[in-house]
Amino acid sequence: MANDILKLDNQICFPLYAATREMTKRYRPLLDELNLTYPQYLVLLVLWETDRISVKALGERLFLDSGTLTPMLKRMEARGLLKRTRSKQDERVVEVALTEQGKQAETKATQIPLKFLQQTQLDEEDFIQLKRILAKMLDQIEES
């Protein structure tokens, strides 16, 4: 090839893309026990921190829009994990809140990050660097 700039191994986005999918693949067996997909697990992570949150705020937190969230939240509601309610103050807003079942899932979920980290042999230093760089990237994106 004329110039190496188009070589797969010289791209930054490809390893990011590939690593993300391989990571979520490692989560899958852990999440299967809770009958959750990875994005659904992320929704629960947010709700365990902040129960009762609007779809919009949830979307801002996870960088997802209503086109993704609405059907996903409906599936989670059908499973009895959460409740979707129109806000009384502003009828445009839908608020999401955990059910008892959704709250109880947190206990089980505590095992997941631990088990996950056990099989990820990144040393402490790389782990910290990776988080720092990704956080920087996401900051820049939020600003722009």
Next chain:
Amino acid sequence: MANDILKLDNQICFPLYAATREMTKRYRPLLDELNLTYPQYLVLLVLWETDRISVKALGERLFLDSGTLTPMLKRMEARGLLKRTRSKQDERVVEVALTEQGKQAETKATQIPLKFLQQTQLDEEDFIQLKRILAKMLDQIEES
């Protein structure tokens, strides 16, 4: 919350997941000019390096299986970018090769990584670190 281990900001996989999607979002306007999706662009990157490759080998390179690749390659074939041919030596194998149009797209594509890097203000050091850590992660995954 009882323990911080479930906090979204303490997860490593979430920023990876979010950053990947934000990065591909930045590619989109660039790829729109070539009428390509990001995964399709990845397929072309491989083919520009190695024209004529089996679906299996392509999948190993991109960490994708036939369930994803077959319909995607068919769409790309319909667009006239590549040709899918059953191997004569082994009829199970389908080989993918660029058409003239697919080859010519490389010239246009050269602009893409440059334009992309211009809007990604990661400093050199972070960029190198990120690539190194992601490569390490992917190596570990391939081994296991």
Next chain:
DNA sequence: ACCAATTAAATTGCGTGCAATTTAATTGTA
């Protein structure tokens, strides 16, 4: 108070990803 502009979700449509299964070809072994 009117009404255009804005905003939040929902909807539509399409392209991935991927597990699981199926189909067809090849290989290894008795």
Next chain:
DNA sequence: TACAATTAAATTGCACGCAATTTAATTGGT
């Protein structure tokens, strides 16, 4: 040489992601 085991793609089915549009509610300016 049969034929079970393996292998490569294709197929099926479901859950995202996201652009674009629509619907319904609210806000802001006159």
